[in-house]
Amino acid sequence: MSNAKSLEQLEQKQDFIRRHIGPSPEQVSDMLSALEVSSVQELIDQTVPASIRLEQPLTVGQSRTEVETLSYLKSVASKNKVFKSYIGQGYHPTHVPHVILRNVLENPGWYTAYTPYQPEIAQGRLESLLNFQTMTLDLTGLDLASASLLDESTAAAEAMGLAKRVSKAKKANAFFIADDVHTQTIDVVTTRAEQFGFEIIVGKAEDAVNHDIFGALFQYPTTSGEVVDITDLIAGVQSKKAIACVAADIMSLLLLKAPGKLGADVVLGSAQRFGVPMGYGGPHAAFFATRDAYKRSLPGRIIGVSKDRLGNDALRMAMQTREQHIRRDKANSNICTAQVLLANMAAFYAVYHGPQGLKTIAQRIHRFADILATGLKAKGIALKHSTWFDTLTVVSDSKDDVIARAIAKGVNFATNHEGEYSISVSETTTRADITELFDIILGEGHGLSVDAIAADVEANGSESIPASLVRDDEVLTHPNFNSYHSETDMLRYIKRLESKDLSLNHSMISLGSCTMKLNATAEMIPITWPEFANLHPFCPLDQAQGYQIMIGELHDWLVNITGYDAVSLQPNSGAQGEYAGLIAIRKYHESRGDAHRNVCLIPSSAHGTNPASAQMASMKIVVVNCDKNGNVDMVDLKAKAEEVSENLSCIMITYPSTHGVYEETIREICDIIHEHGGQVYMDGANMNAQVGVTSPGFIGSDVSHLNLHKTFCIPHGGGGPGVGPIGVKSHLAPFMPNHSVINVPGTNIGNGAVSAAPYGSAAILPISWAYITMMGSEGLKQATEMAIVNANYLTHELSKHFPILYRGRNNRVAHECIVDLRPLKELSGITEMDVAKRLQDYGFHSPTMSFPVAGTLMIEPTESESKGEIDRFIEAMVSIKGEIEKVISGEWSIENNPLVFAPHTQGDVLGNEWNRAYDRFYAAFPVPAVAKNKFWPTVTRIDDVYGDRNLVCSCPAVETYRD
Template sequence: MAIDLSFSDTFAQRHIGPSDTEVDTMLDTLGYESLDALVDATIPDTIRTERPLTLPPAQTEEQVLDDAQSRGEKNDNWRSFIGMGYHGTLTPPVIQRNILEDPAWYTQYTPYQAEIAQGRLEALLNFQDMTIDLTGMEIANASLLDEGTAAAEAMLMLNRVDRRSDASTFLVAEDCHPQTIEIVKGRAEPVGIDVIVEDPENFVFGEDTFGCLLQYPTTDGAVRDYSTIAERAHENDAYVAVAADLLSLTLLEAPGEWGADAVLGSTQRFGVPMGYGGPHAAYFATRERFQRQVPGRMIGVTKDADGEMALRMALQTREQHIRRGRATSNICTAQVLLAVMASMYAVYHGPEGLKRIATRVHDLTKTLAEGLRRTGHSVRHDHFFDTLRVDLAETKQERIRERAEAHQMNLRYYDDGSVGVALDETVNAEDLDALFTVFGATNGQRLYADEVAADLDSGYEGPVARRTSYLDHPVFNKYHSEGELTRYMKSLAGKDLSLTHSMIPLGSCTMKLNPTAALMPISDPQFAKLHPFAPKEQAQGYQQVIEELSDQLTEITGFDDVSFQPNSGASGEYTGLLVIQAYHEAQGEGQRDVCLVPESAHGTNPASANMAGMDVVTVDCDDNGDVDLDDLREKAEANSDRLAALMVTYPSTHGVFEEHIEEICDTVHEHGGQVYLDGANLNAQVGLCRPREYGIDVCHLNLHKTFSIPHGGGGPGVGPVCTAEHLTPFLPGHPVVDTGGENGIPPIAAAPYGSALILLISWAYIKLLGPDGLTKASKTAILNANYVAEQLSSHYDIVYRGPNDRVAHEFILDLRPFRQELDVTEQDVAKRLMDYGFHAPTMSWPVVGTLMIEPTESESKAELDRLCRAFKSIRDEIAEVESGAVSVEESVLKQAPHTAEMVTATEWTQSYSRETAAYPAEWVRENKFWPTVRRVNDAFGDRNLFCACPPVDAYDADEEDELEAALDA
């Protein structure tokens, strides 16, 4: 045999769990001779692609990292003083290493299972407490996607809570950030809100105005006293939303104190790199009376089965999978990992540290302003925090630009000839010296920042100065050394189950391996420090990655083009529907406003359609869980003149490849509609079939699922939209950076390329696997799901199966008979799995009373077998209840999960042994994961909503009345 000089250690063999020998064993269990035979039996022949992927061959990790470095070197990291909501920041290395780069944090799942998520729940509660304190509001959520979309969510929330049916006008101050203005206008139009952009000082609040949005400080730096405007708004029954710079609120009066009803913004400058636009965590705070209208997720305080303090996601009935078309928004992905980073930044620096940082930034800005005045220029606003708008003396703007570029600086250039300069915590005196030179302070004698500063007093002395304290809770005042913070973060991580402990078999969520090599480039300063509004010629490395990833995804899906702007899957859904609407309008068919949505669809689907201003018509499913073709034809025909789109998930939400997907597409096209694919399940299709080839017109992809961006405990995510050629001209644009289609819809996200930094992960993942590895990954995902389904099918019923009795990459385990006959619920099984060291599969979705399992291709046969043994053992425990050997109330299932404190208590009153409780399987002894609280009391938490860090004495309360009293305090 000839010598093979290619690398033998490939990424595919590291990413794909089962070895070749294990694959053969699993196939033998299923009765197939090869992976191809299994795939042929699973996916309908009619939709199998005839063209293999034509991507470059797989690269080694070292080669991909070299490629990433070479692209990073093409980015020019000039000093950016642009501002506009994005600022340089210093990420404490202790947070970078122990949060951003720690798989114990970035591989966690959304904390629906509170008992094994107390660590990140506490970190998010800290985030909410930080937000509440700094904004002066009463409640806050656990993060949104970015500042612009948070402003749009505030507008929609205030519109919902306004009781006047005819109030449809919303004022946006003209000095808000331009990207925010355009996002708000874009979100308002589909739902019939009239946005007026003007100076709020001159605006007359009429009966038709329900609210306004103010920027604090303004986009060009002015600090204004808005109390009079807030009074005028409230006198006319209008609400006030404020987009506030969070760091400035350590020096400026909290908006809640002068009349704001909602406060929002970005936490990016709290230690999260700019990353060419994201990911960053937005914050959102409001009045307590709006608690059930708040978009996104809130963390709340409750108690567990022993009456001990516990944390949980509060008010989960607002989630889209329950409310569907009645959801308060389509927000699904938050920015949890980034919110955790921002909260730890506040914990590390504490109130005094944050104030020192803010004061130094303001002192730098005062020094710059004074130097510019000495140079002959004028600063437009007398009162500012960190941003100046400079009206030039005799020097022309173009001359300033030339000097700035010579010094490798990016400034903000206004149409009226003025120049903007925004400073941040990374700025030093030498930067000011260079800025003085750029602005012409060289008239025979150089101006030096240290000399100018010597004549000035430190601190903020303008209007609306802060008088109230903030971050008084002990958590913000005790972890200021690196050692203490490291221990605190590790203690929290130890309370959370993540992929570092065991597989997370969540259907529809694709919790696969997040390759370390693909994650490494996001820490590279050449990528991390770039401002999203830097000129494109300074971002050539990013532009190359974006172009290459676009080419990769269009080859994989068969589409024409991609927009990376949506920074979540739900945002991608909304974008795709707006693109379809824009297309219909361009065709002179703007009346098309009906969206067909199968009853099995993700809950964000109908929520997105409602946000896009469409009327949702639900399509039935047949007994096998497939779209009911007769019902589809009937409803397409009935709405033929108005049919805009069908939203469909493929493989179906029920975990099967429906055989009539092409007929579904044809039916919609015959009646003038477009077919939108929810791409959440592309994990079973890559290399095997292309959505465009079987009739899809537009789809979003979940890069945080199929293409291995980490889940991060509930975000970050990326939801790029792929379009056929006829829809490409309508991809979203941006007011600052030229991007999108020639007739693009308004921006969907604040940054032109959304969460650009983490696009590197999917780009690297695809390069690491190459065409053969990507295809094998899809085949193995199908194999693993069918293997687990086969192992469990003699113990539990499988709800739906596709062609040849096969499932796709996920399947639904039916627990409904146990609920009906024994009062053993899917929740009992989910909690008991924690004692075996596993996170529960997706619970009660898409079918109530079931568990949806997705093993992914990353898990080895050994891990799959371990999960199967856990489920089989739990079935034996259910059988004990069936036989009457134990009552359901006294069963191990109802008492699960079991904490170390419970098992080691002096008194043991359970009908089963301590060993059964704690070590139900032999492997659990080898690597025991202990839930830190007993089963949480959801109802108590909703009745007593408390979403800030509770007073210290509340942790000692063990009775309901004592706990309620402590929370009230």
């Protein structure tokens, strides 16, 4: 091969690396010059302690081109067998409306947005989430709903936690689960209960009242399909001062009486069948609703209606004081993400179909179940139940023959119980499918006509839903669910909401610790391939060989990148990963006879999820101080490790530190913990500053979670999806999560699940797989190096105008820096909130505000931002500094300046009255660069206090729209 051809191929291989990394070689040279170093390597030598730098390069392989990557992955995906799925059990085939598929799921305007902590530039997704909450309230018949949880099973575990907090049966320590609840839900709830020290009782639903319990969980309809009036069961549970929780099928609630109307205290379930692909288990949004009386105990995020400065309705995340980032170990749960992108898809599905369209879909599903049941009974087939919505369970002594015929025709049934199989029909089921089902179950030549049976069912009516449970109230009456049923109207509604939100496709999102980097288009393409999107998570493993290959390769690469020995991909958020990792530590200690080891050391700078997760694992938290430089106070650490030595379970530490520096003592910290018999949990939030340069396993830690939605390019989706796999050393590997339906190799059979599906949010794992494939060993290391270059350049330039709170060796930072606004605040009265809101006028999302130190901004540019974009951000910060100085000098008063009035909407700037100390044009266009790409916030500063004092968590009344 000629040298020219070889060079050409090398350039092609590196093409993706060049496109992922924002700065050009010329820009890199300019930044290095500003930092007074001659090379990237010189900067790395100055920044990363030599003692933790990897001695050998990564071995994930050479980078591949986008074409090669997608071609190979398509060949892998083709090994999946996409059978018709009638398995049910919480997962159903669905039709994703193409207007939602193209304009939401495949649209970076929706999938690259961050959690709506800056609500003035997030009103679009907030409205969609409010639609989701309104939909949840209407269908469940309860008072208050969250903006989604991670999946149905974890939502059930959260319901148990709520029940314990609010139940008046204070002496009870048992939670009852009906034995006809989905198997995976029993698994996840049991795992959670074990950590909390609760007793789980699984039995016949009617036996709940025979136990001393603080709560109970029922399935409606049951996992085998029966539709039962649970009114008396609920009342019986409540008579014991316990909390009645119901896991419901969302589609069935169009036809069935709302569980809230039956008396339920909590209703939860999966919104997957509202237009979200099965995706081999996720990601899917769970809905969760409860009574208003329990609002302070509600897990997850709540979207509420408030007012902005001009008195307009404005949306925001309400009652955040319940959450882990404020309450830490006293939080309701460790959930720091919802499944926003998927909740938005489900909400749009409801908006697009409307109440009548949804009811028509539900009626069609139920009618097909009736037709199938009528035909089977006519041929003497025994059904387990006389009631159903969409699922029939057949009692059969020829089960094996039927299943074999089904498999031969590319069809899957549920086969959980001996002598029984279940068939769940869905919105994708057709008349031809019903005929095929008759052929499979009865054999060909059965003589049944679907048309004739359908006519018979139509003529005689249906009694498969008890008359007492037929829904008779209207749902989804709000205009948002009754206005956008043509594709033109729906397209414009989606676009209108999208236009209200600032996403990564508009400008840099510089959130420290959240790593808002490029989510490349080539990485996103495979998630909508049918071979990945349309598999049921409980299908036989031989039908998911493509997934197993992809997951296996991703597993091995993550092992190499982290320096660990094994990885579990089950946790479906970073916080869930923390929880799974702590369970592994706890089980490891128990296996050695050290069950008493329950103390978790946590530095005072830690993320709020760390203490919240430790609390969920029933650990006693001891806080370790940090010194004036933001590092772990080694004197305090040694003293506390010595003090709790006999009971020390672990330490949870973030590296690089939450303050954005490579702590020099990290190996010593690991050694101290190990000397006292503890384990080292390294929070993976800042892995973007480790990959290819160092690794948690090499440093000396025992377990970490990895935020695939940060370092490994799965997009944040407006506040979810996330994936939080854990990597562990070999001694912890047996204690990683397993699953009661699909066994996960390499873990102990008795281990419980932490998520509903064995591989968590499997459908989005191809994103990280593709990122690693296209970057290769060389590109992954370059990404880390450029994250460090960009962060140090940004720090260098900002330090000319603002104090930088913490630095590491040689005055360098890692991948992020903390700007200290407290001195300016003291001189001017301008707060970090004012700066954050004013940045919106410059077209930027605020950096992380007041974490880990109040009065600061934590900024992370990532490797994907070019020097030009970083310079634009620096220009905005310097301009804002000038505005603050005008307040300090008295040119502007503290009451009348662009910072306290920020952000400025078009309506504000163009309004009739303008009594400001600055002109309108400056309000909107403070620097020339803004005019080239102006992003207009759609509401002015939102009143958080008003929103919490006047809590409204469903769509505003119709009169508001008329006004």
